[in-house]
Amino acid sequence: MNPPIVMRQVSKSFGTKTVLDTCDFELRAGSVTGLLGVNGAGKTTLLRTAIGLARPDTGTATVLGEPAWNLSAAAKARIGYVPQTPGLIGWLNVRDHLAYVGAFQPRWDAAFAEDLRTKWDLPPDTKCAKLSPGEAQRMALVLALAHRPELLVLDEPAASLDPIARKQFMAAVVEVAAAGTTILLSTHLCADLERVADRVAVLQRGRIVRDAGIDELKERVKRVRVAVDAPLPKDLGLSGILSRRDLDGGSVLMVDGDPETYAKTSARLLQAGATVAIDELGLEEIATELLQ
Amino acid sequence: MRPATLFVVQPTSGVPIYRQLMDQVLALRSSGRLPEGALLPSVRQVAEELQINAMTVSKAWSLLERDGVVELQRGHGMRITAPQAGGTLRQRLAELHPLLEHLAARAHQLALPRQDVLDALAALLPSTKDKP
Numbered sequence A: 001m002n003p004p005i006v007m008r009q010v011s012k013s014f015g016t017k018t019v020l021d022t023c024d025f026e027l028r029a030g031s032v033t034g035l036l037g038v039n040g041a042g043k044t045t046l047l048r049t050a051i052g053l054a055r056p057d058t059g060t061a062t063v064l065g066e067p068a069w070n071l072s073a074a075a076k077a078r079i080g081y082v083p084q085t086p087g088l089i090g091w092l093n094v095r096d097h098l099a100y101v102g103a104f105q106p107r108w109d110a111a112f113a114e115d116l117r118t119k120w121d122l123p124p125d126t127k128c129a130k131l132s133p134g135e136a137q138r139m140a141l142v143l144a145l146a147h148r149p150e151l152l153v154l155d156e157p158a159a160s161l162d163p164i165a166r167k168q169f170m171a172a173v174v175e176v177a178a179a180g181t182t183i184l185l186s187t188h189l190c191a192d193l194e195r196v197a198d199r200v201a202v203l204q205r206g207r208i209v210r211d212a213g214i215d216e217l218k219e220r221v222k223r224v225r226v227a228v229d230a231p232l233p234k235d236l237g238l239s240g241i242l243s244r245r246d247l248d249g250g251s252v253l254m255v256d257g258d259p260e261t262y263a264k265t266s267a268r269l270l271q272a273g274a275t276v277a278i279d280e281l282g283l284e285e286i287a288t289e290l291l292q
Numbered sequence B: 001m002r003p004a005t006l007f008v009v010q011p012t013s014g015v016p017i018y019r020q021l022m023d024q025v026l027a028l029r030s031s032g033r034l035p036e037g038a039l040l041p042s043v044r045q046v047a048e049e050l051q052i053n054a055m056t057v058s059k060a061w062s063l064l065e066r067d068g069v070v071e072l073q074r075g076h077g078m079r080i081t082a083p084q085a086g087g088t089l090r091q092r093l094a095e096l097h098p099l100l101e102h103l104a105a106r107a108h109q110l111a112l113p114r115q116d117v118l119d120a121l122a123a124l125l126p127s128t129k130d131k132p
Helices: A043-050 A094-102 A108-119 A133-144 A163-178 A190-198 A212-221 A261-271 A284-288 B018-032 B043-050 B052-064 B088-109 B116-123
Strands: A006-013 A017-027 A032-036 A058-063 A078-083 A151-155 A184-186 A199-204 A207-213 A221-228 A241-247 A250-256 A277-279 B070-073 B075-080
Touching: A006 A043, A017 A043, A017 A058, A017 A207, A032 A043, A032 A078, A032 A190, A043 A058, A043 A151, A043 A184, A078 A133, A094 A108, A108 A250, A133 A151, A133 A163, A151 A221, A163 A184, A163 A190, A163 B043, A163 B052, A184 A190, A190 A284, A199 A212, A199 A284, A207 B052, A212 A284, A212 B018, A221 A261, A221 A284, A241 A284, A241 B052, A261 A277, A277 B088, B018 B052, B018 B088, B052 B070, B052 B075, B088 B116
Parallel strands: A032 A184, A032 A199, A078 A151, A151 A184
Antiparallel strands: A006 A017, A006 A058, A199 A207, A221 A250, A221 A277, A241 A250, B070 B075
């Protein structure tokens, strides 16, 4: 399957601030990919450029095989987008809001919209302005899904939600993913991603610096703690060292290495008289390291 | 007990979720809680129950199939195979061994007295008489 989103050498600046800098990115079809980056890294700009809501200064963005900036109506009808703030029309109640948006969408499935509304506990007669943040976010998801898009793009969807609402929202995302929709979601909350996503793309200084499976990252990126009486040699024979802190009586290293090599390294250091501990890391710690 | 509730995952752990699931199937099979012929819950059931990505479950199930722990029975799902010959107590112990090595190494690093470690472990083990 072709990647639903392809970005080639995309740059985008606002005034003097360069947000995307010759950025390359391909979204894998069928994946749930988390876009990670610190606040202000340009996650929103990347998402908007990828689906044609913002125009690249240079480079090309292709979505569902078409140039993002000149999307046909047919291609637009295959994309769902949930912006950071839901942007609902406050004075419409839930039922009328669904009907209103549905009227513009050729592929709108009203029965499916109604299914989602009941499943996600959205009261039909409540004005959208009166919905809780969690409800409003789920409502935005219904609006983005009822035309059964192949590609769903979510911008910090759960950032404003309390833990319970966030859990409900992410459960909804899991269901959507299980139905085969490719999902790209930006977040700075790793805990949300660990359940839902199978890949992460790390955005830093305007570029995707890492695009990998979460399992792969967890198997590769580890913390190696070495305790030793004598000073450690500068060269430990480890490849892929991300960072190294030499402390009194040992070192702490973050390593991005071949999973097969850790046992050997550990054995070698043990033979040299050191004590070695290799810690497996959660995504949060891995991301923190990759974002430094 | 619904079949999917056999499993529990810790998403924030450094052990990938698919590994956690595989380890649990192996443990359930070794202990006989998933006997030969039992069906694994479907990818969808587990994904929904645990609210995790279905691809992760699917990856675990297909690796278990590769390892011969389960086999695909068309129209039914993944069926647990018989543990290989030489199974029984020895095999189950062998499965535990990597964890024990890890525990031993860590206990050594922490300079813990042997008896304290054994006591702490004993306290975690159920006291009921298990099947041999």
